[in-house]
Amino acid sequence: MRDLCVLVLAPLPLLAAALPLAVTGGGTRRWFGGRGESQRAEAQAAKDAAAEAFYELDTAQRDLKISIETITAVDSSPAARKAVEDFAALGRRIDEASHAYITAVDAHDLDRDDLEPSVASRARAELTSAKEQLIRVKGELDRFGAGLGPLLGSAETQLARLAPAVERARQALLGASNALDSVRASGLRADDLAARLAALAPELTKLNQGAGRHGVTETLQRADRVLRDAEAVRAEAEKLPERAAEIDRRLVTLRTRAQALTTRSASVEPVLSELRRRFSAACWQDLQPVPEQAAVNVRRAEEKLKEAAQARDEQRWADATSRLSTVRALLNATDEAVSAAGDRLRRLDGVAKDPQQEIERTRFAIRDAQRLAMAGRQTPEPRHARPLDDAVARLDQAITALEHRHPDYWHFLTVTEGLRRTVADVVADIREERGAGSH
Structure with missing residues (x-):
């Protein structure tokens, strides 16, 4: 025109x-x-x-x-x-x-x-x-x-968001830069955070070029992304001194724990000797590898501790944290295995002296479940009665097995624990069913 x-x-x-x-x-x-x-x-x-x-x-x-x-x-x-x-x-x-x-x-x-x-x-x-x-x-x-009213209104709303969004992104970048400078002044390099912040520089350039070149929608999205990433860098930079101190504390704690487990592991062999002397092989065979495995785990934990300490000195925080997590898992596994041997001996001692306590405990759980299954009924639900009847039969079998010349007390304890879990599941099912029916 x-x-x-x-x-x-x-x-x-x-x-x-x-x-x-x-x-x-x-x-x-x-x-x-x-x-x-x-x-x-x-x-x-x-x-x-x-x-x-x-x-x-x-x-x-x-x-x-x-x-x-x-x-x-x-x-x-x-x-x-x-x-x-x-x-x-x-x-x-x-x-x-x-x-x-x-x-x-x-x-x-x-x-x-x-x-x-x-x-x-x-x-x-x-x-x-x-x-x-x-x-x-x-x-x-x-x-x-x-x-055009609705389209224009929506467009003007987005345009009104543009300048504040860009300014927030710029301020976030400035905040991240200041936090990084503060961390470095304390002696921490924070190289990974510096690299992440440097990667945002091209994005800042595009923000400064404006929406006229890159479009309003793209610029808004870029501003939001820069804001989010810069805030993440700032937050991590501010937490870095605390993170370094926490890694130092964990290094000390885990070293002490590794030393303690080395001492405790030495007690496993006498426990196994006692188990072998007094109980059938089925009661202790699964514990045979514990001493050797405990020694291997502690050695590996000590190696990982050295790697973690080196990563800490080089300020490779993620690597240090990862190594410490591995150390903790190894020590936990060792602790459980070492504790299991002593716990096995105590439990076998108890049931060998008086199996009746374990028997009565299991019978009480079964009878209590049976009373609940019969409450308000002439006959119980078959899906409740069947596992309870099976529990009675299995308990009787386990008691009879104790009469053998070399009873497997560990099998007996395993059976009774399993029976109590089964009974507890039946009780929970009954209560859930009746609770739903009352609403």
Whole structure:
């Protein structure tokens, strides 16, 4: 479309050129009197009205173009693309109406001295028609603009977020940089954090280049990402002195624990000797590897402690933490195995002296479950009664096995523990079922 502002001003020089003649009377202009002069005035009025309509359409189109540019800068949805297409179609109709107006203006010189009344009348008709076409197109433009409200509102909201989001990202980067400087001043290198912060530099460059180059949506996403990553670096930098101190404490604690386990592991062999002397092989065979495995675990733990200490000295915090976790797992496993041997001897001693306590404990659990299963019923549910009846039978079998010449007390304890777990599951099922039925 031709520049509308220029087109609006185009007729003015002709009017300005005519003014001196009208004011001074210094020309040979022939004025029509009566009806002729009236038709010239009507044509001029039609021309002025058309020019005003043309200017209003131009202004509306320019304003709406800004709105469309605002939407396209932010929104790439189908609705936004359709708005752009519809605006382009309106632009073509505006061009047609503008062309008709310009043609009508160019076709008639209303300031001519010899302007015929018929020509003035025709000019008035053509200019009036052009004005009406301009007004109709402006109406379409106004209706189109009114329909852009939701799209434009959403776009403006995103644009309003842009500057604050970018500024927050910049401040987050500054905060991360300051935290890193503070950590380094305390003697910690924090090389990994420095590398992560340096990796954000290209992102900051793109933020500074602005949304005009990278788009509003992409810039908002980048600002959010930079904010999140910079905040993570800052938080880790601030926690680094505490993390280093915690690693130092864990090194001391785990060294002490490893030394203690070395001493405790030496007690396993006498326990195994006692078990072998007093109980059947089934009661202690699974514990045979404990002394050797405990020694191996402690040695590995000590090696990992040295690696952790070296990683700490080199300020490889993640590696130090990982090695310490391995040390802890090894010592836990060793502790459990060493404790198991002593616990086995104590439990076997107890049941060998008095198996009746274990028997009564298990029978009480079964009877209690049976009473619960029968509460309020003539017969229990088969799915509850069956495992309880099986528990009674298995307990009787386990008791009978104790009468053998070399009873397997460990098997007996394993069976009774398993029976109590089964009974507890039945009780939980009954209570859950009745609790659901009461609601």
